[in-house]
Amino acid sequence: xxxxxxxxxxxSTLETVDSAExxxxxxxxxxxxxxxxxxxxxxxxxxxxxxxxxxxxxxxxHKKVTLAFERKSEELVITIRDQGKxxxxxxxPNPLAPENLLKTSGRGIFLMRSFMDVVEIRPSKTGTELKxxxxxxxxxxxxxxxxQ
Amino acid sequence: MSMKISxxxxxxxTIVDCSGRITLGEGSVMLRDSVRELLAxxxxxxxxxxxxxxYIDSSGIGELVSAFTTAKNQGGExxxxxxxxxxxxxxxxxxxxxxxDVKEDETAAVKAFK
Numbered sequence: 001x002x003x004x005x006x007x008x009x010x011x012s013t014l015e016t017v018d019s020a021e022x023x024x025x026x027x028x029x030x031x032x033x034x035x036x037x038x039x040x041x042x043x044x045x046x047x048x049x050x051x052x053x054x055x056x057x058x059x060x061x062h063k064k065v066t067l068a069f070e071r072k073s074e075e076l077v078i079t080i081r082d083q084g085k086x087x088x089x090x091x092x093p094n095p096l097a098p099e100n101l102l103k104t105s106g107r108g109i110f111l112m113r114s115f116m117d118v119v120e121i122r123p124s125k126t127g128t129e130l131k132x133x134x135x136x137x138x139x140x141x142x143x144x145x146x147x148q
Numbered sequence: 149m150s151m152k153i154s155x156x157x158x159x160x161x162t163i164v165d166c167s168g169r170i171t172l173g174e175g176s177v178m179l180r181d182s183v184r185e186l187l188a189x190x191x192x193x194x195x196x197x198x199x200x201x202x203y204i205d206s207s208g209i210g211e212l213v214s215a216f217t218t219a220k221n222q223g224g225e226x227x228x229x230x231x232x233x234x235x236x237x238x239x240x241x242x243x244x245x246x247x248x249d250v251k252e253d254e255t256a257a258v259k260a261f262k
Contacts, residue, residue, distance in 0.1 A: 014173045096243050104210035
């Protein structure tokens, strides 16, 4: 796979979420990922973009979401940045804990971790940067996280 | 494909046939409104038929949980029917599969209500 990078600057809207998912589906398919992996990548991008649009930028029309896909020799690297207040990872509850099972939200990051090989979340003063990596021949079980 | 919902009655049980995507936005709102409308009308035995739901995100999962708990809190009962593999797998990894009463056969789902 030839190395290539493409990035988009997107509005903080629900349409952006669908658009990001569609872009991820197309790129993952072009790169030859299998059907299940394409679904996992597109869902991880969807969840990451939802977090950027809703929780990061809070639908603020003046704030943008940047989405980048980088094709490397053995992996697909996806970066999603927002311009929000930043994310406090310590306040994100475990959605699998019995007391949280019936909560109606809080599963987005868990799904990303489940579907991607690497999930990095870097809060900053200018927002949050989320990096999602899927290895071409990697396993998707139990995404590793390297935060900060 | 956006979401479509229709409902029908079978032996006192409301079968809600869903198709398309249950995702943040329209899909989740439609499901929420449909379930709340049924409960408001006193139709408290509800089966969500998800046979034609080909995609669900974390918001959609949250909406299923909300429908389940809302029905329960109002003295009703909500079951899931005909999960696609994708939805089944998502409920497995989120540990919700055993929370919901999941059926694979409509007749059995209807009979399962007390």
